[in-house]
Every structure is written in structure tokens, then in C-alpha cells.
Amino acid sequence: MSIKIRSTAFLAYLGVTIGIIAGIAGFVRAGALFIAVGAFGVSISRHSARRFERFLPLALAVTLFILALALPRGR
Numbered sequence: 001m002s003i004k005i006r007s008t009a010f011l012a013y014l015g016v017t018i019g020i021i022a023g024i025a026g027f028v029r030a031g032a033l034f035i036a037v038g039a040f041g042v043s044i045s046r047h048s049a050r051r052f053e054r055f056l057p058l059a060l061a062v063t064l065f066i067l068a069l070a071l072p073r074g075r
Contacts, residue, residue, distance in 0.1 A: 012041025032068035036061045 019034030039061035046054055 008041060009045040012038045012045060014038070015041060029068055029071045032064055032071070036065035036068060039064065 015034050015038030017038075019031040019036075019038060021031075022034060023031030025031075039057055043054055043057040043061060
């Protein structure tokens with residue numbers, strides 16, 4: 001079971017890294033979406049954390065996801 005948790009955390013951190021790189025490259029909306037999904041994965045993978053430490057990052061990830069969807073397309 002710890003292999004599954006570690007792989008989930010690894011994929012979450014990979015998503016955050018891809019989001020940061022995409023944001024630096026100019027793809028702000030896609031970068032914010034990747035960061036939001038990665039932050040969601042990190043908060044889900046922390047089963048042993050206390051309630052506040054687990055749900056605050058989850059709420060921030062959902063808020064970032066909604067904000068990223070509301071961003072205008074830059075053309």
C-alpha cells in the first residue's frame with residue numbers, strides 16, 4: 001500500500017513541476033490547472049495528516065482550479 005501512496009505523491013509532484021514549467025513558458029492557464037491537480041494529489045496522498053493540514057491545501061487546489069478556468073484566453 002505504501003507503493004501506491006508514494007506513486008500518487010510522485011505523480012502529484014510531477015504535475016506541480018509541469019505546471020510551473022508551463023507557467024514559465026507562457027501557458028498560464030494550463031500551468032495553473034496542472035498545479036491545481038498536483039496540489040489536489042498531494043493533499044489526497046497525505047492520509048496521516050491532521051484534518052486542517054489535509055483539507056486546507058485541498059480547498060486551495062479547488063479554488064485555483066476554478067480560477068484557472070475563469071482566466072481569459074490570451075490571443
